[in-house]
Amino acid sequence: MKSSIHPAAYPFAAITGNHQAKLALMLLAVDPTLKGALIRGRPGQAKSALARSFAAMIDLRLIEAPLGVTEDRLLGGLDIEATLRDGKRRAARGLMAEAHQGALYIDDINLLEDNLISLVAGALERGAVRMEREGISEILPAEFFLIGTYNPAEGEVSAVLKDRVGLIVEAEPSDSVDDRAEILSRVSRFDRDPKDFNKEFEIETSRIKAGIEETRKRLPSVCVSSRNIRNLADAAVRLGVEGNRADLFAARAARAHAALNRRDEVIDEDLIIAIRLALAPRATIAPTEKERESTQERDTSESEVESGASERAGDQSIENLMIQAMDAQAPDDLLRPPHRLRSSASAGRRVEARGLASGRYTGTTTRRAQSAKIAIDATLRAAAPHQSARRRQDRVRVTTDDLRYKKFKRRSGVLFIFAVDASSSMAVNRLAQAKGAMTRLLKSAYLHRDRVALISFRGEGAEVLLGPTRSVELGKRVVEAMPAGGATPVAKGVLRSIEVARIARARDRSQTLLLLFTDGRANVGAGGERRRPEIEEELRRLGSVLQREGIASVVVDTRSMFVSTGEGKSLAAALGGRYVYLPRADSNSIHDAISGAASELRE
Amino acid sequence: MGIESQISSRAVYPFTAIVDQEEMKLALLLAVIDPLIGGVIIFGHRGTAKSTAVRALADLLPTITRVKGCLYGCDPDRVSELCSDCAALLDHKGRLARQRAAVPVVDLPLGATEDRVCGTLDIERALAEGVKAFEPGLLARANRGFLYIDEVNLLEDHLVDVLLDAAASGRNIVEREGISVSHPARFVLVGSGNPEEGELRPQLLDRFGLFTEVATIADLDLRVEIVVRRERFERDPAAFGEEFRQEQSRLGQRIVRAKKMLSRVTTERELLRRIAALCVRLATDGHRGELTIARAARALAALEGRSKTTSEDARRVAVMALRHRLRKDPLDRVESAARIAQAIDEIFPTPVRLKAIR
Known part of the structure; x- marks a missing residue:
């Protein structure tokens, strides 16, 4: 776990391109109830740098969870040291509870194990983590937003998680020679003298910070009309977005975008951004397919004739908005059903990095396997009844007979x-x-x-x-x-x-x-x-x-x-x-x- | 505890403010009115207010009488079901102190370990006093109330086993770490999940009385209403709660009345015959199908203040009661619900529409 504020972080303002990802982060900073952003892109597109620089700029508490994170680190569990010291059960906060009122950052989030994904998704939904493990029963506030970055060529992020975060964006590759040369020059200037480099961007940085501050203040007064919401919901239906949660995210994104642009009213441009960042990435059908379907339905059903006229008038505008939203270099694989995979790339490299004793902690055993982890709760329980016999004074005495080891179960068949x-x-x-x-x-x-x-x-x-x-x-x-x-x-x-x-x-x-x-x-x-x-x-x-x-x-x-x-x-x-x-x-x-x-x- | 009540009181969205999803709401209410129905499973699309509805339920539940200080919330009026502590106390003192309390709605979160679900040795007391005391788990807390499992299809197998044992016997038996305890654990199971995440073990599926499916709402007006209400709720939960207070208390009173009335609701033999005929037609295994329809129909009649079930009641609950009880042919293209609907139309003619729950 690393925590924010590096005096010499690469300045956010100096990151070139990546407009969508930057915009998504700004919207999150303005309205954390957007719950998070997933940033998709090939390796080396400054995805992680974006997250870290951004956090450093706005003094955001950024808790990083590595891929090999265990269930008890993420959720929290028994604090071994404190429990032994005090002879009383003490809970250790997990990373999600630590991210409360800040952000949780997970790189390569598509490679995170399913059971961990479910835990993160659950915490995002409830704004709290609930621990019922290792003798601990506790609920802790965990209102954080999630920043996840990944390379879609290595597999998609689980649909459970996608459903719980507001924004999904593409990191844009900088393909032109000029852009790449500029990046190279900036990075080498930064490497030579980070402080000096930060100074170069001081003005731009403070401008962005002030902008976010102002936008936060403006946000509550921005009005999202029923008509706006209706348009967004309509787009969601046409895109075949599952569930009704995405509408809410889209409405919030539109509002935050309007506020960011110093408007008190949502206009088409805001809706386009909302569709692009919150709805289009969840599409399960290409809009044209659905369009055909719905016109057929309309032709055959008599009962809808009355409302048909007014709806059709609205259709025009929403279609336009959608076309504009999808225009922006939407990669073709976004429109595929969620479970289809994209080609190539070797993704096996991280497997070795994980410990053997991972998976879900399901119980304990007295048998010690290789690289076993001690189950401290069960060990203490085993040791507890003998304490008076062992004449303990301030400390708990644990003998090797008391040791209990964690049994793990992997969800992999x-x-x-x-x-x-x-x-x-x-x-x-x-x-x-x-x-x-x-x-x-x-x-x-x-x-x-x-x-x-x-x-x-x-x-x-x-x-x-x-x-x-x-x-x-x-x-x-x-x-x-x-x-x-x-x-x-x-x-x-x-x-x-x-x-x-x-x-x-x-x-x-x-x-x-x-x-x-x-x-x-x-x-x-x-x-x-x-x-x-x-x-x-x-x-x-x-x-x-x-x-x-x-x-x-x-x-x-x-x-x-x-x-x-x-x-x-x-x-x-x-x-x-x-x-x-x-x-x-x-x-x-x-x-x-x-x-x-x-x-x-x-x- | 302080934080817990803070978090839960802040987060509860009123049940009556949930837009549409009538089948889900009805199923939950019926399970509240008659716990013998055996709980509800809600399966369907993500983001369709499944867990919101279950968590909102707590607010509508009537209070119960429990033995004061009992870890399991024993019912002082049911002497045969008392835990060993209460039984000993009753023997000793001749009477049990009473207390009114809220019906527990207990969340079984993913990542829970078995010791917290079943209960285990109280480590603090063991360390401090050297006594082997039992520390009750979630099953104890859920006694006489509801146990809710979100993402129920992701629940670990060993926890499923524990749940099945407790659900079958109404007791939780703990034999671990030198502790030997058996305590009452009667609870109504409520589960929710998305079928795309995986299948549910048939034995567990069978434990649920009603199976309700939720889908994304496509109607634009309703969708606008969902967003508007949710935003208003998050901006000012207290004011939003106030707006729905009357509706909430009206529904709460209806539930109390329905629970009282339930034992007086009668079902004619002819209707029972037709319910049985429906299950025979659909070749459901065992008798749970017809029993569930009969119970759910009675609960529905009670909810609507009628002392007699009608074939309309049976019609309205049959799909929920049978959806998960048909033998599944994986290659069969016809959905269970469609097959049931067809059989219902043959045995109970006249079309039906779910009424809004107000």
């Missing part, structure tokens, strides 16, 4: 990646088989915390139809019919699977089992090669990548015996995986085959 060959006419059958097996797995997934993902490959590419999920609901929604035919890019399917596995592991180190449903005839390489030896060589290379990554694989051969020439088998051999022959596979026999492979992984 097996990730089953179904990669389905959609190239031949049998593709629809194969997909149905895979889906059947998938839903059967999911129905018992709560037992092992297993997850499934579904990838289809055909023609030139592979598509993630369903990102890793534990939800039967989502599994059911995966498209029934899909386009079939074209070449068979097995390599593409495997590559995509590796990406999905890497991203999933970065967060929870789950085991991965790749299930390749195909008839085994790979006839196009990842780069489009059509020559057999090259394709085979490529598959062998992918096989060694799978092994290096520790991804087990099973080739499920669905081809009928008459035409099969053993291609499935040789594919399995190339990939170093197991081979299962299931030409008329029903979901049961697939399920049995999978369970066998999975139980080995669990051991």
